[in-house]
Amino acid sequence: MENPSIVVDNISRSYGPVKALEQVSFEVPKGELFGFIGPDGAGKTTLFRILATLLLPDTGTATVEGLDVVKDFRKIRKLLGYMPGKFSLYMDLSVEENLSFYATIFGTTIRENYDLIKDIYRQIEPFKTRRAGKLSGGMKQKLALCCALIHKPAVLFLDEPTTGVDAVSRMEFWEMLRRLKESNITIMVSTPYMDEASLCDRVALIQDGKIMKISKPEEIVAGFRHQILAVRSGRFFELLTDLHGFPGIHSVNAFGQAAHVTFDKGVLPVEALRKHLVAARHEDVMIEEINPTIEDCFMELMNTEN
Amino acid sequence: MNTILFIIQKEFIQVFRNRMMMPIIFVVPIVQLIILVHAATFEMKNIKVSVIDLDMSSSSRKMVSKFQGSPFFLVKHTSFSEKEAQTEMKKGNVDLILQIPYGFERRLVKENTAKVQVVVNAINGASAGLINAYTTMIILDFNRELLIDWLTPGMLAATQNITISTSYWYNPKLNYKTYMVPGILCLLVTIISFLLSGMNIVREKEIGTIEQINVTPIRKVEFITGKLMPFWIIALFELAFGLLIGKLLFSIPIIGSLWLIFLSAGVYIFVILGFGLLISTMTNTQQQSMLVSFFFMVIFILMSGLFTSIESMPVWAQNLDRINPIAYFIRIMRMVMLKGSDFHDIRESFYSLVVYAVAIISFAVWRYRKVT
Incomplete structure (x- = not known):
């Protein structure tokens, strides 16, 4: 990779006996929208804090824009935009005051970099005298993004920016990120929502401090080696146990209202499965073949890891 | 900057x-x-006194009246029973018991010396010290007046007398x-x-x-x-x-x-x-x-x-x-x-x-x- 924006090499970090990150390595080229997908406690925030120079790794090295996160932290902080998972702007300052505060401590002004944040700021500008604490969740995220962008960073770290934000605001937020890519900003974003993975250029699936796979979202899905049936019935809880009793099944996972059953490639035994379930006195059995999603891939990877 | x-x-x-x-x-x-x-404030005012005057003489009454006349003391209780006075102190109604024994005046005249008993409630050590100091001052004062009364003018001049006059600096x-x-x-x-x-x-x-x-x-x-x-x-x-x-x-x-x-x-x-x-x-x-x-x-x-x-x-x-x-x-x-x-x-x-x-x-x- 030529001139990568972020290079992480064998980073490990533990909190006492808990290993938050275990020998994590990856590279992100300049201008990429790179997603970190994983459940809570997978180590996403730890990794972000190390890259944002807030936490020291136990072993391994990492560079951001060619600068070492431990030695050159001062230089990195100038070209870094960071949005922590928890809203961390001043609740008792107004929208405008927050923004100009962050602009000033980066030695710039709102006017100077207005172009970069214009699209986002315009949406919250009507409320610029309102205190940040009184904004809605989606607006807070937009303000936080503006504050992270106000000094025109080369790299943007967004730690779970859409957690706790409504579906519409989430889609808007991703739309903004895609537009930011045009300014050639490297964006690293983490999310627990699998459906957001497909919006990234590349994603890393992370679990228990280890990266299981890094790839383009469509490649991850294409690499799924099994076929999936979505099965529903009136008695969902028993359904999961009864499915496990069916021969030739690879895995069973609960996905909301449906159970996703994977089989090794070949002929799908739809009718046999229906008979099996009816015999187990299930009613309203619905079986349909579906295409794998990132979440299916994630579950599959998780099962093989274990 | x-x-x-x-x-x-x-x-x-x-x-x-x-x-x-x-x-x-x-x-x-x-x-x-x-x-x-x-x-x-550490100034003590209205120290409550119980008086047990067993002598009932003019001298003992004079002493009691000195306490009554002082702005620091308030005679709240008089009795002839030590026990009663102690109960009052236990209840917290008095801070000081002044007991003048029987034969106080007679002894004063005959032997030139007599004793009184002072009991101070010392739950608060600092204020007990102050009460004691005030009491001593009043009794000394009583003593001095006795001397003046009993001695003839010539004798008074003859007694050596050192007076201490105090002035408080920086907070007069x-x-x-x-x-x-x-x-x-x-x-x-x-x-x-x-x-x-x-x-x-x-x-x-x-x-x-x-x-x-x-x-x-x-x-x-x-x-x-x-x-x-x-x-x-x-x-x-x-x-x-x-x-x-x-x-x-x-x-x-x-x-x-x-x-x-x-x-x-x-x-x-x-x-x-x-x-x-x-x-x-x-x-x-x-x-x-x-x-x-x-x-x-x-x-x-x-x-x-x-x-x-x-x-x-x-x-x-x-x-x-x-x-x-x-x-x-x-x-x-x-x-x-x-x-x-x-x-x-x-x-x-x-x-x-x-x-x-x-x-x-x-x-x-x-x-x-x-x-x-």
Whole structure:
């Protein structure tokens, strides 16, 4: 990779006996929208804090824009935009005051970099005298993004920016990120929502401090080696146990209202499965073949890891 | 430099946006001064006395009337039973039992000496001492009058007589307010700056804003300076405001130089802010910070010489007081305000505070980490 924006090499970090990150390595080229997908406690925030120079790794090295996160932290902080998972702007300052505060401590002004944040700021500008604490969740995220962008960073770290934000605001937020890519900003974003993975250029699936796979979202899905049936019935809880009793099944996972059953490639035994379930006195059995999603891939990877 | 100014501006906006801040800055000093100055007094008035006069002679009555005539004593109870008087003391109705035995006057005339018994409720040791002193003074006075009555004028002149006349310097009328106001002003400034600075950085930790600040290129010296300056200004303002109230309401004397008072206060407030900052960097929540601050504040205040004099503490406590910034400042304040001391007189305390300020702020800045 030529001139990568972020290079992480064998980073490990533990909190006492808990290993938050275990020998994590990856590279992100300049201008990429790179997603970190994983459940809570997978180590996403730890990794972000190390890259944002807030936490020291136990072993391994990492560079951001060619600068070492431990030695050159001062230089990195100038070209870094960071949005922590928890809203961390001043609740008792107004929208405008927050923004100009962050602009000033980066030695710039709102006017100077207005172009970069214009699209986002315009949406919250009507409320610029309102205190940040009184904004809605989606607006807070937009303000936080503006504050992270106000000094025109080369790299943007967004730690779970859409957690706790409504579906519409989430889609808007991703739309903004895609537009930011045009300014050639490297964006690293983490999310627990699998459906957001497909919006990234590349994603890393992370679990228990280890990266299981890094790839383009469509490649991850294409690499799924099994076929999936979505099965529903009136008695969902028993359904999961009864499915496990069916021969030739690879895995069973609960996905909301449906159970996703994977089989090794070949002929799908739809009718046999229906008979099996009816015999187990299930009613309203619905079986349909579906295409794998990132979440299916994630579950599959998780099962093989274990 | 610009950054520091901006942080100061931001802190001021936040302080004044906090709805409780205005009352804290303006009402607290007035209330504290008015209540504490009047309430925290060691003057004893209306000491309740139970009299057991078993002699019932003119001499014994004369002694009792001396107690009745004193503004410090109030004869609340008379009886002939020691037991009854003791019950009254147990109930807390009397502080002092004066028992004049049978044959008091006769013995006085015949043997030139007689005894009375004084029982003092010593639950509060300090006030018991005072009561005892007042009582002794009255009995001595009674003694002297007896001498005058019984001796002929010629004999009186012949007796050697040393009189001690006392004058109280720096507070001639022994006005308690004059003594208390400077001390309470110190407390006021201390509490405001200690709590504000102790809660400040930890508050940013608690609400998470410190994360966002820490990734910025801001230097920690800039950040901390920007954080402390507003409280320094507020605390100095508080002192000025308190002095004004003291002057207008209690007409306390300010004999020394105001500049010297503010110069010392300026250094002293840095010590306290540094202390608060240190606690702030070592704790994670405002609650923890509050409890730790209180721990130090109670010890510092009680050992500061505000209520009890440092000279009467045991030697180890006096040595311990060398690390008590409040003690230095109260000493300076009283010396400058009441005595009119100049810089030369207070230099030792002043330089101690300077060293203290430099040491504690450097330590706090060193302790504050942007990276974990």
